[in-house]
Amino acid sequence: MPDLAIDVRALTKSYGDVHAVKGIDLQVDAGEVFSLLGPNGAGKTTTVEILEGHRKRTGGEVSVLGHDPGKGDRSLKARIGIVLQETGVERFLTVAEVIDRFRGYYPNPRPLDEIIEVVGLQEKRDARVRKLSGGQQRRLDVAIGLAGDPELLFLDEPTTGFDPSARRNAWEMIRNLKQLGKTVFLTTHYMDEAQNLADRVAIIVGGRIVAQGPPGSLVGPDAAKTAIRFRLPQGSPTLPGAAASAAAITGEQVLIHTADPVTLLHAITGWALDNEVALGELSVNQPSLEEVYLELTRPKEEADP
Numbered sequence: 001m002p003d004l005a006i007d008v009r010a011l012t013k014s015y016g017d018v019h020a021v022k023g024i025d026l027q028v029d030a031g032e033v034f035s036l037l038g039p040n041g042a043g044k045t046t047t048v049e050i051l052e053g054h055r056k057r058t059g060g061e062v063s064v065l066g067h068d069p070g071k072g073d074r075s076l077k078a079r080i081g082i083v084l085q086e087t088g089v090e091r092f093l094t095v096a097e098v099i100d101r102f103r104g105y106y107p108n109p110r111p112l113d114e115i116i117e118v119v120g121l122q123e124k125r126d127a128r129v130r131k132l133s134g135g136q137q138r139r140l141d142v143a144i145g146l147a148g149d150p151e152l153l154f155l156d157e158p159t160t161g162f163d164p165s166a167r168r169n170a171w172e173m174i175r176n177l178k179q180l181g182k183t184v185f186l187t188t189h190y191m192d193e194a195q196n197l198a199d200r201v202a203i204i205v206g207g208r209i210v211a212q213g214p215p216g217s218l219v220g221p222d223a224a225k226t227a228i229r230f231r232l233p234q235g236s237p238t239l240p241g242a243a244a245s246a247a248a249i250t251g252e253q254v255l256i257h258t259a260d261p262v263t264l265l266h267a268i269t270g271w272a273l274d275n276e277v278a279l280g281e282l283s284v285n286q287p288s289l290e291e292v293y294l295e296l297t298r299p300k301e302e303a304d305p
């Protein structure tokens with residue numbers, strides 16, 4: 001397997017005069033979970049469909065597992081798995097029967113019981129598809145994507161509509177895929193999902209990549225600062241100088257962004273002890289991927305050519 005599962009250079013795609021993808025570079029290492037994030041219409045589906053070989057590019061170079069997906073090479077198709085938002089399957093078959101049917105389409109399918117275990121459907125092995133919950137059906141979609149034992153799996157919004165515990169289970173399933181050495185290309189609108197699962201993310205806006213790297217390393221223009229939050233009871237004395245000048249106060253809520261949290265916290269907590277002020281709900285946070293994302297995807301005033 002090449003070290004890079006996906007290598008994209010200067011990719012462009014236009015639909016007539018709509019320039020959906022405007023020259024992007026993307027590298028995905030073999031064995032990593034990579035997440036492509038971006039607002040509606042940013043160019044995610046276009047990019048993913050080009051990688052999957054379902055759409056022709058306008059320009060640039062694309063290599064997936066060492067092949068150009070634009071050439072429709074059958075041997076490449078057997079090495080990638082695609083999990084779309086909805087897979088139409090025969091609802092009167094059982095889970096095992098459905099997976100087995102798809103296994104039959106591939107030269108080297110993954111053993112049935114292993115697939116069922118990876119997706120956590122052991123207890124539903126003999127249940128009919130129509131009796132599965134929504135979350136269980138999504139797991140079955142992933143199981144189908146694994147039927148041919150692909151090296152690279154494309155997962156399109158795998159947890160949309162899940163309740164919180166079903167999402168945690170699905171995350172566990174995606175971690176299982178990584179353990180198996182699979183490369184996972186994940187599109188999601190949930191930032192916490194990307195933050196928890198992805199080794200690296202890329203954020204695409206208006207057909208251009210605006211940030212790429214491990215989720216914790218991405219830094220937006222104003223997001224490099226630690227956020228200190230607390231509740232200041234009414235009638236409290238004025239905050240010490242450095243805190244007062246940086247604080248955004250809404251009612252009792254105080255929010256301070258700082259590049260030097262240690263010094264500022266020392267000043268604030270010392271002041272609170274001296275003045276016997278209770279700092280309610282005190283929290284100190286790094287900017288989340290969601291904050292960085294919102295910062296980077298905020299619409300600009302000027303038009304993008």
Ligand code: ATP
Pocket residue numbers: 015018019020038039040041042043044045046047
């Ligand atoms: P979403 O999050 O809403 O699914 P996306 O990031 O996947 O969005 P794309 O579907 O790739 O975005 O669309 C990118 C741009 O290309 C949009 O402006 C869209 O209207 C346009 N577009 C997509 N497919 C076509 C098409 N077949 N013909 C013309 N324009 C298209």
